[in-house]
Amino acid sequence: MTSSPDTNDRPALAAATAPHLMDAGSTTRRMMGDVLLALLPVVAASVWLFRGDAVRVVLLCVAVAFATEAVVCRMRNRLLTLNDGSVLITAILLAMSLPPQLPTFAVCLGTFVAVALGKQAFGGLGHNLFNPAMVGRAFLMACFPSAMTQWTLPATSDVPQAVDAVSAATPLAAAKFSYEFTDLGPLLTGNVAGSLGETSAVAIVLGGLWLLLRRAGDWRLTVGMLAGASIGAIAELVLRGGESSFGWLSHLTSGGMLLGAFFIATDPVTTPLSKRGRWCFGVFVGAVVMVIRLFAGYPEGVMFAVLLGNAVTPLINQWTMPTPVGGPVKPHAPEAEGRHE
């Protein structure tokens, strides 16, 4: 036995600050990876439904997003953040929210804006105020309003259509403007007109449940948003006496509601920090979607609602911070002695 501090074959000991134990299942990369995994069924459904259009838009979005991230990181003299997966998520979410036949240059421009202005201009990962994919989509909506509202039926549709895809109305637009109501069946499988990834409720819920189970997104945001929308939808049903209404389940499964609730509203960066705040955000966004759908000129409002929710997130944070156990620190209070005793 020796008490000498220097043993020759001793391994090098490092100094570090506590804690020395971390949750191995909780890393940024793993969270991003889980989101991407969760997006797989959504992308697969969009390819099955819209075939070449889906492949084209997804590939374009991914390529332009990577290029933009690389160039802007270089310009900002920052380390390349391509490997954290966040830019891939932005690209795929944007692609899933675009109409199938959006012209190539519009897709590229929207992706560039999403990554360069939506994300990097604010300082990159973790610093953006607004959901980058929704920024890109809002930009396209402002620049190409007609192209952004040209919809086609999926390739799987058995409704006869000309070889050159003929424009079709989304279920929400059909309900709003021509009082035609789509059955629940096509809404679940996605066999309706709409953005690439928003039509298939089954695929979205499948992937979304994985995302929530893996804690890559907080379930309170999803449940809150669906609850907020449900309140609106049920209120409409009651007010209209149950007549000529689109119905509660149809509202939840049509348009961007599910894609928004599971994938867009669950972005941690642009949503409130505390559990209470995330409840508020979810319910707020869900309710705003229904206000837009029922009262505004647009048939759909998920994008606007999410962006509005992002904008009020700092305020929600201000209001919903938890109170410290034992009350706030009193000025000049002597620091407590003894921790584990």
Place this chain on the structure above:
Amino acid sequence: MNLRSLFGGQLLPDFARGIHPPQNKSLTRELPIETLPLPEVVAIPLLQHAGAPAECAVRPRQQVELSEIIGRRVAGGLSANIHASVTGTVQALTAVPLPNGRRSQAIPIKPAASEDGSHANVSIAEELFGGDWPEDEIAAAQPIDILNAVSEAGIVGMGGAAFPTDVKLRTTPERPVETLLVNGCECEPFLTSDDRLMREFPAAIVTGARLARKACGAKRVILAIESNKPEAADALRAAAENCPDFEVRVVNTKYPMGGERQLIPAVFQREVPTGGLPLDLGIAVFNVATAAAVAGAVLRGHAMTHRVVTVTGGGVRSPKNLLVPIGTSFQTVIDFCGGLAADARRVLAGGPMMGFTVTDLSAPVTKGTGGITVLSAAEIDEAEQTACIRCGRCIDGCPLGLAPTRIAHAAKVGDLVLAQKNHLAACCECGCCAYECPARIPLVQYIRAGKVELARSQTESRSG
């Protein structure tokens, strides 16, 4: 909200938030306490407690007996006596690194070989904690005698903070202690020293707690223990069978249950005021090892000379629970446990959540060292740091209801006003936030630096 209650599980007393790190206690929890053979030398620091260092009371080459006083507490201030942990010869005063990174003067003592030439002191555990604790002696002990014995014996809190115990026990009529809360939670992963002490010497703990209750005038004793230590709970219940004022209460297993600001809300549904003390609620909190030391000091005249240390982790060859003389170097203790494994990377004084890294293994075991955890390369997380993704997991995990990301960010950029607005001073540095953080941001490090900066700016403003 507790999911287990929905599925018919037992709903145990609990606090809000907190984390469930892997416990890793199976390495040592079934290993009985062994006694370390007499080391070649011990170096006993004069500062092992909260407050001022003791003053050296011996000279080099002086012969000292086990338990003889070698450092006297400074009068008037917060301090504690220091005693010889071996019988032997005092060497020249040196300075040693303390496990928490500070340095202290230390008194080296070279143990004398006993008459038969061996270094035997195997019976020391039995002598300190074992045997019978006669009921008539407990009844005969007067509060003032208990206080003096505790004070003379240099007893300090053994749960980590090392606050002098006699100060906690000296109550005034204006601020009485209603309840003595004995803390047997041991929520730090890996550590089992308190668990073993409770299982092997429950009578010493019960006796010490009853003596402390008497000294501070509390009406009852509650011993709280996490649900992952059922054997210890049973042992204590059996030992306290005939004590009407003593209750064992099992609480949920969750980190950091052993923090008093978590344990008190769990047991009493009351919160310790931020910046205040448990005494504000009429509660005094004691660690189980402290209670055992009180019993030895009052009824057997033993000073605080030894403590049980869990030596554990993947980086040490044979983990053990060891009874160690205070002042034994980490090197000696680790060598007795088979030495460091080839892939050992970090030696920690304490457990992995709040322990300090020790790079100089000449650092001695002190009164507050409950464990030596050696982490191997495989046990150290290597995930890279990324930007904060604002996921809020640090807030969801903070047992004090703070927003660690906001405090840390304010402290990082040097905005002390903003950091204080987010309750910088309330943080107990338990590490739940950093454990949960997917971006691997060293939140505790930033917050600690912010506290240092805050203290500095406050001294400056006071003097300037």
